[in-house]
Amino acid sequence: MTRTLSAPVTVAFDYTRSTGPVIGRFLTGLRDGQIVGGRTSEGKVVVPPPEFDPVTHEAITDFVDVAPVGTVTSWTWVPEPVKDQPFDRPFAFALIQLDGADVPMLHALDVASPDEVSTGMRVQVRWRAERVGAITDIEAFEPATDAGPTGVEALGTNPVTGVVVPVSLDYLYAASPEESAFYRGLNEGRILGQRCPTCQKVYVPPRSACPADGTPTAEEVEVSQTGTITTFCVVNVPFLGQKITPPYVSAYVLLDGADIAVLHLILGVPAAEVRMGMRVKAVWKPREEWTYSLENIDHFEPTGDPDAEYDTYKQHL
């Protein structure tokens, strides 16, 4: 077995979050240089405020300003920070009980070595100059000074109601051994499938096992580069991340010799003239552009032959 193919893929999106009135109140406070807690039905002040009371389950509506100074109740040292952590140098994550609060909150503590941290030590807020209504408006906590933290001015008038949460995940997309053989075939200008030994169906691309009966598929079959459009749609709608400019025809093409259709692009004919049953052939990109991808086939276009009879493909709908 030759090596399987793999390629990087990044899935990234800037999700938005509506904060609701409680988290919104907390973030508004941070923007304006004030730390806001919520008082629960049992009289405890919790920072950040929980949206709903843990006992009565009612929405939290009693907000309390707490001090920007507090006590470390526990901590851990981060010797090798990773991307997007508060600092790119070693620091501590600490649970800090602010004066006026009854439970600690988690934040970064900016000290140079673990020798400078201890449970029970007094710390104070260091505000970021540019504050937007996010937990990072507190740049970090630092050891308390006699002068106390530097106060800051409010930076807005409207309450914070939303935040943006960018998410970016880097994956290594690995093709299966069977798919890898398929993509290697495309790199040689061939379309390869595999036949299920139980039901005799030819799968393109091949699978590790037949989805109908679970049998491992092994027998390699080269299928035709000509086939029949079983069904299709005309995509007229633009959307984020789209790679092909609409309108375009996205069609299921049942290649001669295959028992399952592949989804591909139809060109060389006005969209309005594409039909179920239309006979089409693969149009390859110039050879020097080939990679290990179904995109080596630029599109399918009509062969000009008469349409296939409905009865010949109706079981593939």
Next chain:
Amino acid sequence: MSKQPAAVVGVGQTHHRAKREDVSMAGLCREAMDRALADANMSLDDIDAIVVGKAPDLFEGVMMPELFLAEALGAAGKPLLRVHTAGSVGGSTAIVASSLVQAGVHKRVLTVAFEKQSESNAMWALSVPLPFNMPVHAGAGGYFAPHVRSYIRRSEAPTHVGAIVAAKDRQNALKNPYAHLKNPDTTVESVLASQMLWDPIRYDETCPSSDGACALVIVDEDTAAASPNPAWIHGTVMRSEATTAAERDQVNPQASRDAAAALWKQAGITSPIDEIDAAEIYVPFSWFEPMWLESLGFAEENGGGWRLSESGATAMDGRMPVNCSGGVLSSNPIGASGMLRFGEAALQVRGAAGEHQVDGARKALGHAYGGGSQFFAMWVVGSEKPTN
């Protein structure tokens, strides 16, 4: 040991909107939950377990709702489960919750499903290009449109039937105070005149993108005795199948047909069209009404469905009212849409559907599907305790 009787005694939902920027996800869920609990005359303290469902993770970038929502959902100190079956999740979540009662594990289970589509982009999430592959995917509409075309060809349907369904559901939505779309001017003609998005699916034949949640309180027989109008669960079924397989029927999937057959058998129903008084069927694109009517056995295959829809039989005053709430075509918080179908079915047999109530409804269907028409969840609820 046979199943214990179980009933829905509380139904709650949010006012579904394109953007609910006034609430967090937790707040959205609680809005539905608090309404369901008030309907059931209960508080969270009365609840034994909580079952939560939501749309696929990429849709809103939340991977573990059970983790960050536990306290807000009142689940601290109680079992909390999360269910995950793509677009059918709302239905599956309700079924898991009902199973906990039917199995005798818990007496009072609260279930909630939600989605805030405004915080993300489902079209993007469904079309992320993968290495080596052809980037022709175009969201849910792009996925389902070819299969709609196949149905139209197979059943020789006139092409205006999709518009009839869309206009009907949008008119029904005007009677539902919670519905997202309120377009009194929608007619068959206006639907036909709307833009072709994924030919053969037009803009007005597609569901909106909504923020919303739905919650149900499902209880055992003893607890249900205190309710003036419990919706008794007569049958629940879930089925799955592969997304793609050689000669897989993508118009009328085997899993759907099998699920329907099992459901009617469980519920003791021999002729669905005669015995079901109202159906809430998952119809995100209008053509799925006739498609599912056939698959579910309300009409003959290959044409019975569109003839029923075209005849007006699926209107509120028709022989087989479908989606009196306005359905998915009028409100689509994807993660909650299945549970809304299940909840609306319960409202019908409880006589609590308000302006969109079908007079005297005694048995109703709630239905959901998801993925590439590969996950199915459905239940039958009735005003009477089941005899089987």
